[in-house]
Structures are given as structure tokens and as C-alpha cells.
Amino acid sequence: MSKLVLIRHGQSEWNLSNQFTGWVDVNLSDKGVEEAKKAGRLIKEHGLKFDQAYTSVLKRAIKTLHFALEESDQLWIPETKTWRLNERHYGALQGLNKKATAEKYGDEQVHIWRRSYDVLPPAIDDDNEYSQAHDRRYSNLDPNIVPKAENLHVCLDRVMPFWEDHIAPDLLAGKNVIIAAHGNSLRALTKYIERISDEDIMDVEMKTGEPVVYTFDDKLNVTDKVKLDD
Numbered sequence: 001m002s003k004l005v006l007i008r009h010g011q012s013e014w015n016l017s018n019q020f021t022g023w024v025d026v027n028l029s030d031k032g033v034e035e036a037k038k039a040g041r042l043i044k045e046h047g048l049k050f051d052q053a054y055t056s057v058l059k060r061a062i063k064t065l066h067f068a069l070e071e072s073d074q075l076w077i078p079e080t081k082t083w084r085l086n087e088r089h090y091g092a093l094q095g096l097n098k099k100a101t102a103e104k105y106g107d108e109q110v111h112i113w114r115r116s117y118d119v120l121p122p123a124i125d126d127d128n129e130y131s132q133a134h135d136r137r138y139s140n141l142d143p144n145i146v147p148k149a150e151n152l153h154v155c156l157d158r159v160m161p162f163w164e165d166h167i168a169p170d171l172l173a174g175k176n177v178i179i180a181a182h183g184n185s186l187r188a189l190t191k192y193i194e195r196i197s198d199e200d201i202m203d204v205e206m207k208t209g210e211p212v213v214y215t216f217d218d219k220l221n222v223t224d225k226v227k228l229d230d
């Protein structure tokens, strides 16, 4: 038996200002810090002990993981960061708020993007202030891998190799794993674990900072799912 805990990062500064964030490395808001610490207290109260942690290469997820592990006295556990757990890349929308998006692209286009699985937003230009084209943390990646925009399908697909190569083997080895990541990268894992359809996953959204605990049998079938809250 093994356990997997998924935590969506606490509220970020751009969640607060309602801007598309994607791969822009914004910080947690004060509320987001409190959400992360509360997640750690809940983990401690439930006696959850981990063997391995995974997170993205974005500070809002990394700091959520660290606050939660510190509150549960587990900052010492092995930790791996990967771009594959990053949030969906919103392309040229990164940095725009709701008003600016509607003004630039129109309500009809926003409605299409909002409900689509396979439609790409416009790609971000390398000279856009919110582009990651020159970001050192991706310099070791094939430039063709670093996205300039992602649809939900592409985002979910680039998460899954990390599940296959790292997370699933840990769980099959009986390890307990904690992952602090983002709304859409966690959707990918939730979709696979719970066998959710392409259509239904559009309506699945995790709350910020609320730990979700999956229990697996030795064949990686889910035997229990619990959301930790007060």
C-alpha cells in the first residue's frame, strides 16, 4: 500500500490580481503562504509521512511544498523539481488580466478557449517580458520542448512521462509521495488516476492549498481518496 498527496499551490500574487500566470514565476500571496502552512498542519494531524517529494520549477509550488513539509517536520525528505509539473503555458496571454484578454481577443474567442481541450492560445513572442525563452532554468531542454503556448491536451500529455518514469515507480515500491504543483498539471494526474474523460476533466478543479490523499494497492489501483480540510 502507498499514499500520494496532491496539493495545488496556495494563492499566488497573480491569482489575486486575476492575471494569466502559466510559466511566469510569481510568488505566493500572504494568503497563499497561510494556505500552504495550513496544509502542512493537516498533513501532520493526519500522521502522513512521506518518502519522496516532487514539485515544479516555479516558486509558488516549491514554496507551497516547503511550507507544508516544514509544518509537518519533513523538510528533510528527498525532493525533485521538474518542468513537467509546471502549470499550463498560456502563451501570449501570460500577464493579461480578464479585462485585457477580452479587449484584445474578444468575448467569443475567450469563450472558445475557456471550453476547449485542443485549441491553442496565441504563442508568446521571445521578446515578451513574460516569455521563458531566455530563462536559465530551461536552458538544458531541447528548445523545441519549451512551449510558447499549450492547450490542455498538450499540457496533460507532457506531465504523464514524469508519472510513468518517477511517480508510479515510487508508489509501486511502496513509497509515500507528496506533490505540490499547479491546477492543470495536477489535473493531468487526477485525470489518469481517476480515469476521467477529456470532456469531464474540464470541470475538475482542485482548491488551492487543500491536500488530496490517494491510497493505492500494490497494483496501483485507488482504494481510497480523501480531501483534508478542517
Ligand SMILES: Cc1ccc(S(=O)(=O)Nc2cc3c(c(O)c2O)C(=O)c2ccccc2C3=O)cc1
Pocket (backbone or CB within 6 Å): 018, 019, 020, 090, 093, 096, 097, 098, 099, 101, 110, 113, 114, 121
Ligand atoms: C485572467 C483571466 C482571464 C479570463 C477569465 S474568465 O473569467 O474569462 N474565465 C476563464 C477564461 C479562460 C479560461 C478559463 O478556464 C476561465 O475560467 C481558460 O482556461 C483559458 C485557457 C486558454 C486560453 C484562454 C483561457 C481563458 O480565457 C478569468 C481569468
